[in-house]
Amino acid sequence: MTHVVVIGAGQAGASCVAKLRAEGFDGQITLIGAEPVPPYQRPPLSKAYLLGDMAEERLYLRPEAFYAEHDITLRLNTRVFEIARGEKAIVLSGGEILNYDELVLTTGSYPRSLPNNIGGNLKGVFTVRDLADADAMAPAFTAGKRLLVIGGGYIGLEAAAVATKLGLQVAVVEMADRILQRVAAPETSDYFRELHRSHGVDIREGVGLVRLTGEDHVAGAELTDGTRLDIDFAVVGVGIIPATGLADMVGLSGDNGIITDDYGRTSDPHIWAAGDCATCNFEGQTIRLESVGNAIDQAEVVAVNIAGGEQPYVPKPWFWSDQYDCKLQIAGLNLGYTDVYVRKGDGDVVSHWYYNKDRLIAVDAMNDARNYMIGKRLIEAGKSPAPALITDPATDMKGLLKG
The missing domain is CATH 3.30.390.30 (FAD/NAD-linked reductase, C-terminal dimerisation domain)
Structure with missing residues (x-):
């Protein structure tokens, strides 16, 4: 019986295993996740969930019972340490060896963090990527507290909007000339700058962080323009990095993610990749798309092809952000x-x-x-x-x- 193992229980991983069953695949399926909870939506973490408007169970993409009902083995709180391509096996935490016929890497991405030498290791400095991150920072979002958001991208601005709604004092520092510079035109930057300032957010563009200060817990920030800010905590939103560690060890990744062909295959015909960690071809360019839509669509194409299809992936990029x-x-x-x-x-x-x-x-x-x-x-x-x-x-x- 063919065994498909999917590493990474996020949006892409969950979409892949569900699509396999929908396509009539009747082999063995194992979905492995490092977190202790079943696959869930990540976008609400910095919005509705942080605001307290969405309970944890509503984040789940499917009820946990779905996986057992569809004969999908869900291995939570489990990490993979190695891929043995020659043996078509992976090594799990504790040394367990699991064999596969087809392996899918949906390992996602992780947030860039601040270096320790500029205060990245101080308590009260948070990134936003997973449920544990959101739970760790939620108690700090208390009315009257002073928040510094480092990075004027969508994640940072969403966190700023939530904090402002909850009555915090918020400053955003963006090293580039304008917020959203990497992803949007000046007209869109202007719209969101005015939106945030109308809600009382202190937007500082063209200003970088020198260091965060404090003995054990962050208490202040020194900026490149000489300004010193007193703060109670900080949220770092300076981009994400594809989680390619496993692929790196077996030579399947490049400078910007796990390299795949038009069908989602890597250079190993029995290893596939989808989602934030994987590249795709878009109008003659090799790119990586960091979006829910791409995670779903690319993973479903991989599932179709594992189940016997030969369907190329044609990206149709779409994104969204909720602020105020x-x-x-x-x-x-x-x-x-x-x-x-x-x-x-x-x-x-x-x-x-x-x-x-x-x-x-x-x-x-x-x-x-x-x-x-x-x-x-x-x-x-x-x-x-x-x-x-x-x-x-x-x-x-x-x-x-x-x-």
Whole structure:
């Protein structure tokens, strides 16, 4: 009987094993997770869960009983230390050896942390990646406390929004010239800067961290502009790193993740990869997509192919972020954009349309779900309306889909 072992019980791992059964795969399936809880959603950790609006059980992607009901062996609180490719086996914590016929790496990613020599090891310095992180920092989110967010990306800004809602004093420092510089156009940065400042957040751009200070627990921060801040705790949101340790040991990864072909296979025909840890091909470029949508879609393609299919993975990037009462939805990738066109709606409804010369490549939609969906469909269909139509309030946007 064919045995599929999946290492990493996050969104990608859970999607892979469920899809295997949905495809009629009747072999043995083992899903291995390092955490003590079944696979769960990560995006709410820095939003609804941290706010106390979502209980832990609601985070779970499926009830724990689902795995037993579908004859999936779920090994929680278990770490994998080695892949023995020649023997088609893995070595688990405690020295247990588990053989596989097909191995899937859905090991995800982990947050970048601050070096110890600038205070990264002080108590009260948190990163946000898993349930334990969220649980560890939750008690600090108490009204009146002073929070420093290091990094003005989506994770940092989401944490800032939650803290502000809970009555904390929040400062955000971003070393780059503007928040969201790595992922969005200046127009989107401007929107979220104004949103946060309107809620009282102290946004400091072009300012880096020299060090965090304190004896045992963080108490202050020294910034590159000479400013000293008194703080009660800090959240570090300076990006993530693909978790490629196992793949590195057996030569399956490159500079930016585990290398896969169009079907999700690594250079070893019996080892596959999906999710944050894995590369994919997008319009001739080898990239890594850090999103829930990619984790699900790429993992399901891997499952289809293990079950006997030969389906290439065609990424359809989409992302979202919730901050205060604003829902940001992103379709496409803005890599290589040359122009951004703004479509305004009523109130705080606005969308930013990215073009590479005359080709529509991405849309940022703020509180504008309708135009997000239209933009997503246009991009997937390869349609690029004239920018003058996008910016004209009189344009029937849905009609652009027929053009």
